Amino acid sequence: VTIEIWPVEGLPEIREGDDLPAILAEPLRALGVLDGDVVAITQKIVSKSEGRVVPDEGEGRSAWVDRETRRIVARRGELIIAETRHGFVCANAGVDASNVESGFVSLLPVDPDASSEAIRASLADRLGLSRLGVVMTDTFGRPWRNGVVNVAIGCAGMPAIVDLRGQADHHGRELEVTIVALADEVAAASGLAMGKSARVPAALVRGIDVGTAPPGHAADLIRTPEEDLFREGTIDP
């Protein structure tokens, strides 16, 4: 497998109501998009197109963080690590002031998986493709590790996780690392091509081996409370 990732350059500033697939189709065609490719798109341009960029109402970001938060996971000073209504755990419940106009903040899309599927269906139709993946990315921090990486908050047309349980390694032992967060790997890889100033809010990714796994959604990446070792009371004293 050779992986190739191209930045999708030259996109206009996205505004509420813009038809993202219509805007993305021509640059993707120019890059030679093929069946089996994956298009990675930042959350920010989806939020802009969906009207999820909102005035900070003079209250700053905190009122919006409160509204977007389902559960506070940790807090230090002004930094809140919150579970969003989707179930993602991230800084400030995904409320972000960068790459939007002064006086505004961006919120995560209401349903990133549904947005990803709508973008996928429209793009596939416009481009005449039968198999196309879409991964919506955002930059998340991580416990214990410095720096942010791109992760998947939306996924359509490809599996978000690939379950290798039961497969053997080349010594014939069952693989221990059995569930791979494929959409997160694609998201992180796309971050290498996008650059960090958000002038490149999309990338075309080729060569992803999904094996026989069926398409899934980013919701598959969310750990259930029962499997979550990092909820209240589970830290070993």
Next chain:
Amino acid sequence: VTIEIWPVEGLPEIREGDDLPAILAEPLRALGVLDGDVVAITQKIVSKSEGRVVPDEGEGRSAWVDRETRRIVARRGELIIAETRHGFVCANAGVDASNVESGFVSLLPVDPDASSEAIRASLADRLGLSRLGVVMTDTFGRPWRNGVVNVAIGCAGMPAIVDLRGQADHHGRELEVTIVALADEVAAASGLAMGKSARVPAALVRGIDVGTAPPGHAADLIRTPEEDLFREGTIDP
């Protein structure tokens, strides 16, 4: 920036004492390795070459997990999330039974950054390159998210983190997402090319934009206790 990632295929089974740079040089040359490229290598083959595959001594893995653990972060049943002596937080302190012979387990290298630097220096010398990056990868789970992704546990010849603080977005506002875990993005991307059964334990990555950041180490990715919101007592009740 276009990113390209090639699997390094056809490597022999690695054994203690093997000279990894000698083994990797010819396949990398055949792939056309260039100045500025990054070589991603799994922890497993480094551990094998360094004699860090050890008998489980009939005790199973747990005795080794105890020895490799500096601090237990969380525990549920047989699963231990532990901080290793290096400062990485991962399942079972990196002690792993997959892709090693029955009756053995693999431990993380004693000093993954030093190993990465030694491999980088030898590879650059053998290949006649002045700039070469090396990222040593391992597969880590994450809190709150299902599935594993490749992360960097060793880094040499390229920055592990890239600090964009002070740079402006295209609205002139200072970027909020300011420290990017570049080596982790490279590791995750390399995972797309390596496949999951560890038959491909290395990948060649081209097109990484390090900007003006100086080379760093995976130790730069480890959050200090002061910055760590997920130590004992910091979970919000």
